[in-house]
Amino acid sequence: xxxxxxxxxxxxxxxxxxxxxxxxxxxxxxxxxxxxxxxxxxxxxxxxxxxxxxxxxxxxxxxxxxxxxxxxxxxxxxxxxxxxxxxxxxxxxxxxxxxxxxxxxxxxxxxxxxxxxxxxxxxxxxxxxxxxxxxxxxxxxxxxxxxxxxxxxxxxxxxxxxxxxxxxxxxxxxxxxxxxxxxxxxxxxxxxxxxxxxxxxxxxxxxxxxxxxxxxxxxxxxxxxxxxxxxxxxxxxxxxxxxxxxxxxxxxxxxxxxxxxxxxxxxxxxxxxxxxxxxxxxxxxxxxxxxx
Amino acid sequence: xxxxxxxxxxxxxxxxxxxxxxxxxxxxxxxxxxxxxxxxxxxxxxxxxxxxxxxxxxxxxxxxxxxxxxxxxxxxxxxxxxxxxxxxxxxxxxxxxxxxxxxxxxxxxxxxxxxxxxxxxxxxxxxxxxxxxxxxxxxxxxxxxxxxxxxxxxxxxxxxxxxxxxxxxxxxxxxxxxxxxxxxxxxxxxxxxxxxxxxxxxxxxxxxxxxxxxxxxxxxxxxxxxxxxxxxxxxxxxxxxxxxxxxxxxxxxxxxxxxxxxxxxxxxxxxxxxxxxxxxxxxxxxxxxxxxxxxxxxxxxxxxxxxxxxxxxxxxxxxxxxxxxxxxxxxxxxxxxxxxxxxxxxxxxxxxxxxxxxxxxxxxxxxxxxxxxxxxxxxxxxxxxxxxxxxxxxxxxxxxxxxxxxxxxxxxxxxxxxxxxxxxxxxxxxxxxxxxxxxxxxxxxxxx
Numbered sequence: 001x002x003x004x005x006x007x008x009x010x011x012x013x014x015x016x017x018x019x020x021x022x023x024x025x026x027x028x029x030x031x032x033x034x035x036x037x038x039x040x041x042x043x044x045x046x047x048x049x050x051x052x053x054x055x056x057x058x059x060x061x062x063x064x065x066x067x068x069x070x071x072x073x074x075x076x077x078x079x080x081x082x083x084x085x086x087x088x089x090x091x092x093x094x095x096x097x098x099x100x101x102x103x104x105x106x107x108x109x110x111x112x113x114x115x116x117x118x119x120x121x122x123x124x125x126x127x128x129x130x131x132x133x134x135x136x137x138x139x140x141x142x143x144x145x146x147x148x149x150x151x152x153x154x155x156x157x158x159x160x161x162x163x164x165x166x167x168x169x170x171x172x173x174x175x176x177x178x179x180x181x182x183x184x185x186x187x188x189x190x191x192x193x194x195x196x197x198x199x200x201x202x203x204x205x206x207x208x209x210x211x212x213x214x215x216x217x218x219x220x221x222x223x224x225x226x227x228x229x230x231x232x233x234x235x236x237x238x239x240x241x242x243x244x245x246x247x248x249x250x251x252x253x254x255x256x257x258x259x260x261x262x263x264x265x266x267x268x269x270x271x272x273x274x275x276x277x278x279x280x281x282x283x284x285x286x287x288x289x290x291x292x
Numbered sequence: 293x294x295x296x297x298x299x300x301x302x303x304x305x306x307x308x309x310x311x312x313x314x315x316x317x318x319x320x321x322x323x324x325x326x327x328x329x330x331x332x333x334x335x336x337x338x339x340x341x342x343x344x345x346x347x348x349x350x351x352x353x354x355x356x357x358x359x360x361x362x363x364x365x366x367x368x369x370x371x372x373x374x375x376x377x378x379x380x381x382x383x384x385x386x387x388x389x390x391x392x393x394x395x396x397x398x399x400x401x402x403x404x405x406x407x408x409x410x411x412x413x414x415x416x417x418x419x420x421x422x423x424x425x426x427x428x429x430x431x432x433x434x435x436x437x438x439x440x441x442x443x444x445x446x447x448x449x450x451x452x453x454x455x456x457x458x459x460x461x462x463x464x465x466x467x468x469x470x471x472x473x474x475x476x477x478x479x480x481x482x483x484x485x486x487x488x489x490x491x492x493x494x495x496x497x498x499x500x501x502x503x504x505x506x507x508x509x510x511x512x513x514x515x516x517x518x519x520x521x522x523x524x525x526x527x528x529x530x531x532x533x534x535x536x537x538x539x540x541x542x543x544x545x546x547x548x549x550x551x552x553x554x555x556x557x558x559x560x561x562x563x564x565x566x567x568x569x570x571x572x573x574x575x576x577x578x579x580x581x582x583x584x585x586x587x588x589x590x591x592x593x594x595x596x597x598x599x600x601x602x603x604x605x606x607x608x609x610x611x612x613x614x615x616x617x618x619x620x621x622x623x624x625x626x627x628x629x630x631x632x633x634x635x636x637x638x639x640x641x642x643x644x645x646x647x648x649x650x651x652x653x654x655x656x657x658x659x660x661x662x663x664x665x666x667x668x669x670x671x672x673x674x675x676x677x678x679x680x681x682x683x684x685x686x687x688x689x690x691x692x693x694x695x696x697x698x699x700x701x702x703x704x705x706x707x708x709x710x711x712x713x714x715x716x717x718x719x720x721x722x723x724x725x726x727x728x729x730x731x732x733x734x735x736x737x738x739x740x
Contacts, residue, residue: 050570053729070728071572079570085563089307101296102571102578131562146567 002064003153004028005049005184010058012044012208019044021208023058031180033199034188035281040205042188043082046158049186050079063153075104078147082159085139088132092123092142095131096149103150117145121175137168141175148179155185161194173198196277204284211288216277223280229259230270240266245286247279261286294577301585310554314547315593318540322597325539329604330688332522332531335515342515347506350477355468356506357484358399360496363466365391365403366410372495373665379492387490394483399469413467468506500676521691523612529605529620534685534694536601536621537628538673540594541682544633545663548590549656552640555582560648575724583641583716590633591625598625628701631708632681638715645722648733677704 005027012020020041036042047053048060051070060067063076086095093114100110118124121141126134134142140160147155157176161169176185177198189195195202195216202219204212212219227247232240237256240246244266248259259273260266261283275283305311335342347353364370368388370381383391392403401409471480484497491497496505522531559565568578598621609616636656643652663681667673673686675697683701685694725731 047729050566051728052566052569071574074570074572077570079567081566083563084567086567087304087558087562087564098300099567099571101293101300102568102573104293104572106293107296143567150572 003184004063005154005186006059006061008059010045010048010060011056012041012048012053013056019208020048023205023208023210025203025210025213027184027186027201029180029182029184030201031177031185031187031199033195033202034186034205035190035192035195035202036205037190037285039207040190041208042190042205043158044208045205046079046156046186046188049154050074050077050156052079075150076153078150078152078155080140080143080147080155080157080160082162084143086131086142086146088130090131091128092118092131092134092138093127095142096146099146100149105150113149113151117149120178121145122171137164137172140164140168140172144172144175144179153183155179155183156188157185158188159190160187161189161191169194170197192278192281204281206285206288212284219277219280219284220275223261223275223283225272226261226263226283227259227273227275227279228262228266228270229257229273230267231255231257232269245282247282293573294581297573297577297581298585301581302588305551305555305585305589308551308554310550311589314551314590317547318543318593319597321543322540326536326601329601329608331608332519332528332689334519335512337512339512342510342512344507344509345514346503347508348503349508351471352468352506352508353502354398354471354475354477354480356466357480357497357502358395358471359466359469360505361391361484361487362395362399362401362406362469363410364496365395366406370491370495370497372491372493374492374494379494381491381495383490390490391487394487398471398475398480398483400472401469409467409469518689518691522689523614526689526691527615527617527620528609528612529602529617530624531689531691532601532605533598533620533624534628535688536598537624537683538685540597540629541632541684542664544590544594544629545636545682546656546660548586548633548636549640549653551586551590552583552637553644553650553652555586556641556644556652557648557650569727575727576720579641579716579720579723583637583719586637587630587633590637591630594625594629595622598622627705628683631705631712634712635681635708635715638712638719641719642715642722645719645726646733675700677701679704679707681708 005025007023007025007027010020010023010025011018023041023045034042034045044053048055048067049062051067051073055067062073065072065076067073086099090098096114096117097110100114105113115124115127118127121144123129123138123141123145126138129138131139131142143160144157147157160176161172164172173194176187179185180198187194187199199216201215202212203210204219212222232255234251234254234256237249237251237258240258240260245261246258247261250257259279260270261279262270347356365388368382370383372379372381392406395406396402481499481502484502485499488495488498495501522528559568602616602618602621605620606616606618639656639659640652643655644650659681666678666680667682667684673684674690675685675693677683677697677700683704722731
């Protein structure tokens with residue numbers, strides 16, 4: 001059985017609104033990042049892959065199984081929703097045990113696997129901590145543990161780092177990378193830094209359309225020769241912001257250092273620089289807007 | 293796997309504040325209504341009166357009903373219970389003329405004769421009783437002047453009624469007016485139906501209520517038989533179990549909806565719905581485990597209360613030297629009360645899953661009130677089960693009358709068990725659709 005997700009001509013509409021338009025994508029083992037602004041259709045795609053939403057058209061196969069066979073798909077997928085929580089009066093162990101039963105795991109397997117997973121997500125000392133008493137980061141870690149409890153081939157993680165402090169975010173990203181060693185992990189986010197730090201392959205969604213699919217290097221290549229830095233006076237800043245996409249800015253008392261996207265040399269004094277993923281993403285979004 | 297899920301649901305219920313509120317309300321209600329074990333009353337010969345009960349003879353029913361109709365015509369005041377609510381109705385001239393026509397046809401008395409007859413009757417009654425007695429539901433052998441029973445003295449025999457006890461509480465304060473020769477009951481019933489229509493329906497002249505318009509005096513033999521039926525046919529506990537079900541049914545028709553509605557709302561409130569939807573488990577297993585656990589916890593306190601009364605019955609029966617049916621309460625709880633609780637739970641699960649809101653409580657509340665008004669509207673809390681969600685039997689005994697109505701009760705209970713199962717199946721379907729994103733509450737869809 002193939003370990004890949006194949007999405008062909010996928011469409012999804014909510015009434016008259018088209019949330020996904022003719023999406024074609026193949027996702028193999030390892031971390032895959034799905035990037036896009038809010039409302040791009042990322043959560044819709046995640047939910048379709050988790051069988052929580054029906055597709056309107058097209059075809060989706062997960063490890064060779066059509067998405068229509070929801071029971072089979074649920075056996076092989078783990079899902080961490082954007083807004084994960086569990087019953088507040090359950091301890092972390094009880095929550096895992098309850099969800100383990102819902103996944104059809106026998107008691108012996110649950111007994112063996114739950115402590116291991118809690119340890120893996122660094123919650124071994126919080127077995128009895130009630131869910132309602134957990135911090136946001138602890139809950140997300142519990143969320144990851146529950147999502148891989150039944151050892152799924154595919155892990156679908158929707159906006160997992162939103163609202164986490166930097167330390168928790170780094171810890172969480174590392175955890176996802178470890179988990180991705182032997183399975184497909186789809187990470188949906190609008191935080192470019194998360195993708196940059198963890199994913200080799202990415203897809204970028206904008207207004208329901210997949211505007212980029214490929215490697216991170218490929219994305220950087222798209223922006224090659226298009227990113228400039230310049231030191232400008234503070235007076236010039238409003239004009240520059242109006243004319244160009246500014247991806248970074250550092251303002252001091254006398255001047256401002258800006259990082260901007262431009263197809264050619266924007267003005268004298270600007271210098272080409274190496275693009276990062278955020279620059280490339282911004283470039284792509286600008287190009288997309290121009291095309292439309 | 294299903295059992296594991298079921299026990300986990302039970303554990304959740306043990307931690308639920310709603311369950312403890314349910315428990316407190318149920319137990320408080322029980323002890324406020326039925327806490328004292330009241331012994332049976334052994335009738336004694338030579339008493340002034342043995343009370344009265346509804347007549348069963350069709351001629352008696354026709355005579356009593358015509359008397360009541362004449363009385364209502366005389367006062368131009370008719371009582372009706374449309375939708376279970378009390379309503380006093382006055383007829384206009386044309387309608388009253390039609391009533392007078394029917395009375396004349398059925399009794400031979402024209403409207404002047406009716407007026408004279410009523411004046412004469414009530415004047416005579418006033419001379420004897422200082423005014424006509426008003427209708428009261430406190431009649432019959434249930435209202436024997438009994439002392440409260442001391443539960444610590446189970447070796448007491450039945451309370452023996454004293455000859456000085458006054459049982460005479462007349463429910464019929466209007467005179468009988470004999471029907472004319474040759475009037476068949478079918479024809480009479482048709483005419484009463486017409487009058488009921490003139491009044492607006494739900495009146496004392498509706499065919500289903502005609503039997504309440506006539507009474508028969510009870511005799512020592514009647515009461516003696518009833519007493520013995522309770523001892524030997526009901527084996528004591530069955531009679532007490534019926535009264536127990538009458539009261540507890542009132543609570544089980546409303547309280548369980550809170551348990552199921554809060555359970556169904558919990559996933560969303562805890563933001564756990566999607567994580568649960570995405571698991572392999574079938575929707576039937578999720579809903580059934582929740583349903584059965586909630587049903588068990590709804591019935592457990594009732595079973596415990598029933599067991600308490602069973603023990604009292606056993607001690608009481610031992611004092612009288614009578615065999616007691618130790619399983620009477622269990623049979624009644626499962627056969628009589630369980631369909632009511634199942635229905636309330638199913639309404640809770642179904643409407644909550646359907647709407648993601650606590651609207652089920654409102655639905656069940658309305659149903660509960662309608663059922664109560666319907667029972668009161670029928671004018672009796674002993675039988676006439678029909679399709680009322682809350683079957684009433686507000687008396688301890690009356691084995692024969694109950695046996696006559698038992699087939700109706702069985703039909704009623706099967707009907708509600710079926711309704712509950714249908715709603716349960718509906719809940720499973722809605723839950724499955726929600727898991728696949730194929731059902732969304734309309735107002736949430738509209739807000740997208």
